[in-house]
Amino acid sequence: MENRGKPLGASSRALRSAARHPARSVLLAGIVALSACLLVSSLSTLTASVETQVEGAGAASGNYRLEFDVGNLRKRLNELPPEFNYIDENGNYSTKIPDNAFQSVLMGDVEKLSETEGVTRWNVVAVPVPALLPDMARIEDPKRDQTRDFGGVNIVGVRDQSQEQNVVSGNIELVDGAWVGPDDTGSVAISEELAELNGLSVGDEMEFVDAKDPESHAPTAARVCGIFRIVHDIPSTMTGDTYRSENTVFSDLAFSQEVAGCPDDPTYSYATFEVDDPAHYEAIGERLKSADIDWGRYQLVDDSGATARMSGNFNGLERTTWVFMASVAGCSIVLVALSMAFWAKTRRREAGILLSLGNARRAVVGQVVEEAVTLALAGCIAGCALAWPVSGIVAGTIVEKQVQQEAESARAEADRVAGGGEAAEKNVVGASASPDPLQACAVSAACIAVVAASSAAAVAPAVARGPRRALEKSE
Amino acid sequence: MTYQGNKASACGGSTSAAGAPSPAHEEETLLLDGVGYAYRGKDSHEVLSGICTGFREKTMYAVTGPSGSGKTTLLSLLAGLDAPTSGRILLKGKDIREGGLLAYRRDAMSLVFQSYNLIDYLTVRENVLLGGPCDPDTLLTRVGIDAGLRGRSVLRLSGGQQQRVAIARALAGTSEVLLADEPTGNLDEETEASIIDVLKRCAHEDGKCVIVVTHSSRVCAAADEVVELSRINKAAS
Numbered sequence: 001m002e003n004r005g006k007p008l009g010a011s012s013r014a015l016r017s018a019a020r021h022p023a024r025s026v027l028l029a030g031i032v033a034l035s036a037c038l039l040v041s042s043l044s045t046l047t048a049s050v051e052t053q054v055e056g057a058g059a060a061s062g063n064y065r066l067e068f069d070v071g072n073l074r075k076r077l078n079e080l081p082p083e084f085n086y087i088d089e090n091g092n093y094s095t096k097i098p099d100n101a102f103q104s105v106l107m108g109d110v111e112k113l114s115e116t117e118g119v120t121r122w123n124v125v126a127v128p129v130p131a132l133l134p135d136m137a138r139i140e141d142p143k144r145d146q147t148r149d150f151g152g153v154n155i156v157g158v159r160d161q162s163q164e165q166n167v168v169s170g171n172i173e174l175v176d177g178a179w180v181g182p183d184d185t186g187s188v189a190i191s192e193e194l195a196e197l198n199g200l201s202v203g204d205e206m207e208f209v210d211a212k213d214p215e216s217h218a219p220t221a222a223r224v225c226g227i228f229r230i231v232h233d234i235p236s237t238m239t240g241d242t243y244r245s246e247n248t249v250f251s252d253l254a255f256s257q258e259v260a261g262c263p264d265d266p267t268y269s270y271a272t273f274e275v276d277d278p279a280h281y282e283a284i285g286e287r288l289k290s291a292d293i294d295w296g297r298y299q300l301v302d303d304s305g306a307t308a309r310m311s312g313n314f315n316g317l318e319r320t321t322w323v324f325m326a327s328v329a330g331c332s333i334v335l336v337a338l339s340m341a342f343w344a345k346t347r348r349r350e351a352g353i354l355l356s357l358g359n360a361r362r363a364v365v366g367q368v369v370e371e372a373v374t375l376a377l378a379g380c381i382a383g384c385a386l387a388w389p390v391s392g393i394v395a396g397t398i399v400e401k402q403v404q405q406e407a408e409s410a411r412a413e414a415d416r417v418a419g420g421g422e423a424a425e426k427n428v429v430g431a432s433a434s435p436d437p438l439q440a441c442a443v444s445a446a447c448i449a450v451v452a453a454s455s456a457a458a459v460a461p462a463v464a465r466g467p468r469r470a471l472e473k474s475e
Numbered sequence: 476m477t478y479q480g481n482k483a484s485a486c487g488g489s490t491s492a493a494g495a496p497s498p499a500h501e502e503e504t505l506l507l508d509g510v511g512y513a514y515r516g517k518d519s520h521e522v523l524s525g526i527c528t529g530f531r532e533k534t535m536y537a538v539t540g541p542s543g544s545g546k547t548t549l550l551s552l553l554a555g556l557d558a559p560t561s562g563r564i565l566l567k568g569k570d571i572r573e574g575g576l577l578a579y580r581r582d583a584m585s586l587v588f589q590s591y592n593l594i595d596y597l598t599v600r601e602n603v604l605l606g607g608p609c610d611p612d613t614l615l616t617r618v619g620i621d622a623g624l625r626g627r628s629v630l631r632l633s634g635g636q637q638q639r640v641a642i643a644r645a646l647a648g649t650s651e652v653l654l655a656d657e658p659t660g661n662l663d664e665e666t667e668a669s670i671i672d673v674l675k676r677c678a679h680e681d682g683k684c685v686i687v688v689t690h691s692s693r694v695c696a697a698a699d700e701v702v703e704l705s706r707i708n709k710a711a712s
Contacts, residue, residue: 007604007647008597020596020628353592356556357605357644358581467580468556471592 010359010367018371024343025375031339032379032447033386035332039443040387041394042325044435064288066113066271067299068105076102100265109293110271116291118284121274123164126157126253127267129260130211130242134219136198139191139246149240150211153194153247157256161189161226163272164250166234172245177202177226184252189226193246200224208249208259211242220259222251336376336447337454344368344458351463352470361463365456372455373448380444387435503529504651504684505553509562512548522548523708526562532651535678535685537695540704546688547656549704553686554586554654555579566652581607585645589657591637593629599640600625607648614643618673635666642673646681653677655687659694671697 008016018025077095084096097103107124114122132152140146158164161179166172172191180187188206195201207219234245241247251259257266275284288300347368354364462470510526513519522545530536540546551557552564555576563570571579580586585606593602599620603611615625618639629637638658645653655674659667671694678685678699687694695701 007607008601013594013597016601017596349592350594353594354605356554356580356586356592358577358579360577466557468551471556471588 010363011370014367014371014374017367018374028339028343028372029375029379029382031335032376032451033383035328035336036380036383036440036443036447037386037390038328039325039332039447040384040435040440041391042321042328043439043443044387044391045321045324045394063275063302064273064285065301066105066110066273067301068103068269069297069299072296072298073103100262100267104266105268105271105298106293107266107268109291109298110268112293113271113273113288113291116273116284116287118275118277118280118287119273120276121160121163122271124159124253124268124271125164126256127269128154128156128236128238128243128248129256131155131208131249131259132211132214133198134207134209136206138241139193139197139244140241141244144241146241150242152211152242153208153249154236154238154243155188155208155249155251155256155259157251157253157266157268159253161250163274165272169232171232171234172228172230175227175229177224179226180250180252184225186222186255187225187252188222188255189228189250190224191246191248192227192229194249195224195227200227202227210259210261213261217259217261220255222255332447333450336450340372340451340454341458343372344455345462347459348462348470351459352467352472355463355467355470364463365460368459369452369456372451376448376451377444380447383447384435384440384444387440391435502531504532504567505530505686506565506568507553507562508565510549510552510559510564511561512545512552512557513560523552523559524561526707528702528707530652530684530686532684533678533682534699535675535697536687537698537701538686538688538704539690539695539701540708544704545708546704550654550656550686550688553652554584556586582648583650584652584654585648585650587638587641587645587653587655587658589660591629591634591641593637593640593644595628595630597629598626599629599632602629602640603643603647606644606646607650609647611643611647614646615640617646617676618643619669633666634661635663635670638662638666638670639673642670642677646677651684653683653685655685655689657689657691658687659689659691664693667691667693 130150236243512523513521600611
């Protein structure tokens with residue numbers, strides 16, 4: 001590659017320098033390649049986590065949940081006429097609630113929503129009712145002070161227990177009989193511990209009395225339709241042995257309200273709606289929201305603890321990925337900038353020689369920058385090419401870890417909402433990551449810009465001081 | 476100032492009132508007119524002061540002086556690597572700063588360093604081409620570099636061969652002045668003699684003004700004229 005006659009230009013020198021210092025060039029290009037690869041992989045992992053989250057919302061549950069809006073309840077309480085406000089025996093101001101419907105999800109609204117196109121099954125869950133078991137025992141911690149406890153069990157009324165959160169999530173599993181169904185009346189499902197303690201089996205009768213006012217209510221009988229095993233504790237917002245998992249009794253909706261003494265004025269805490277096609281999850285959600293009910297009372301949210309928790313976890317994954325990416329970006333910038341600065345520093349003598357031979361400062365800096373950019377470009381191409389296999393491995397590993405972590409946390413924490421690890425694991429199978437070419441281009445451009453800026457910044461001051469000092473400094 | 480022959484001359488009081496060189500100095504390629512140089516900063520001190528001398532074409536000059544007398548500083552000023560803090564340097568009657576030091580370095584002068592200062596990733600031929608448009612093979616033949624060495628990296632040459640390549644690079648282009656800073660400082664006697672011969676031919680055959688800063692008595696002996704810096708530098712006296 002001889003160039004007879006014409007002096008060597010900056011570009012020719014840059015290419016020759018890059019080609020004839022192979023070890024140095026490979027090292028610099030390698031640093032850029034590593035940085036670009038990690039950044040592109042991080043970005044693709046971020047995309048993967050979001051994709052998985054969307055998949056999860058649909059696949060994990062396909063459920064929407066109609067909840068009572070507490071804020072709206074407060075507002076309606078404030079708007080009650082003066083006759084509902086009174087001073088109690090302790091001298092405190094209190095508000096008398098007109099009826100249970102005032103603070104309940106209304107069955108009429110739920111039934112309207114259940115008719116929405118795309119909703120296949122639906123469920124309603126009543127507020128837990130504390131009840132005593134005449135002539136029967138309950139599961140109790142002997143070391144625990146029971147003086148403030150009702151001393152009974154809690155009855156959770158459900159329309160269709162097969163859709164109940166704890167069943168869906170795997171917190172409880174049926175060992176005998178059947179779950180409480182929509183057409184059941186006077187049916188209960190009890191824990192195997194409670195059944196064993198009282199020698200009960202499917203088909204046996206049990207009696208319950210309202211624990212809040214046992215004197216006023218006669219015992220109400222129900223037939224045991226199912227016995228379940230507790231895999232993970234059933235979450236409860238209330239404390240005491242009345243509300244422990246083994247003492248949780250699921251019944252049909254009417255029975256729980258009958259025990260509470262208000263069969264005509266029930267209190268339902270929430271309803272869930274299962275969609276037929278997870279792919280149309282959001283569209284069905286929009287349809288639900290367009291139903292003609294008083295939306296001021298409610299909030300429609302992504303149901304199933306599984307979805308909520310998985311979304312939470314994958315949002316966590318997204319945050320983790322951002323932190324990882326920010327760390328990689330920071331380290332990459334520092335590493336690339338320092339490498340380039342060190343590399344450019346070794347070129348000061350050369351810069352002095354070229355200046356003393358009459359080369360312009362701009363040409364000398366340009367040569368160094370051009371060489372650095374050439375190497376960075378090669379590094380970016382290699383790094384982005386590597387990012388395809390690497391990002392798949394990285395994303396797969398991170399997602400797998402996240403799912404494992406979720407499963408472990410579900411087992412470890414008793415009071416978590418429904419959505420067991422197994423259920424979530426099933427829903428993230430097939431999560432994948434693939435770098436976006438546009439992101440790869442953006443990362444490459446950023447890397448090249450950092451390289452160009454750092455190499456220019458490293459050599460420019462020496463060049464600016466003039467050829468004599470550049471040569472002196474390099475001696 | 477010591478003269479060998481009678482060709483170099485001092486310029487004190489000989490420039491015209493308008494600042495142009497007097498007719499007596501028009502024949503000189505390079506003219507130093509009251510040139511001084513002082514380092515600034517913490518260790519500020521004056522190295523050169525009131526240097527007045529001239530250098531003609533077709534002549535090889537040896538600039539000598541004890542260490543610290545400002546030889547290398549003077550060479551830097553003559554090479555346009557730095558600008559004098561006082562006085563001026565005239566190339567054929569024109570201040571070298573008029574057209575810019577960059578153009579001066581590129582077009583009017585060439586430089587040979589004691590440490591050769593070749594670019595290590597370029598071949599012998601490519602290093603010569605850095606000096607300007609030329610036929611590198613012709614120049615390399617002139618300085619005695621075998622054809623077999625010309626495609627090699629300069630790092631594979633001996634010190635003497637590298638200095639020859641540096642001289643060939645200095646001969647490329649159309650510069651009228653060739654400056655050399657201790658060009659034989661790192662070489663053995665035999666190689667030194669051959670380098671001196673090449674430099675002399677640059678002056679006598681190419682008609683260049685060759686100025687060599689040196690401690691070497693051999694170079695001084697071979698030079699057409701010897702300039703002892705301590706004698707003309709007021710800062711040193």
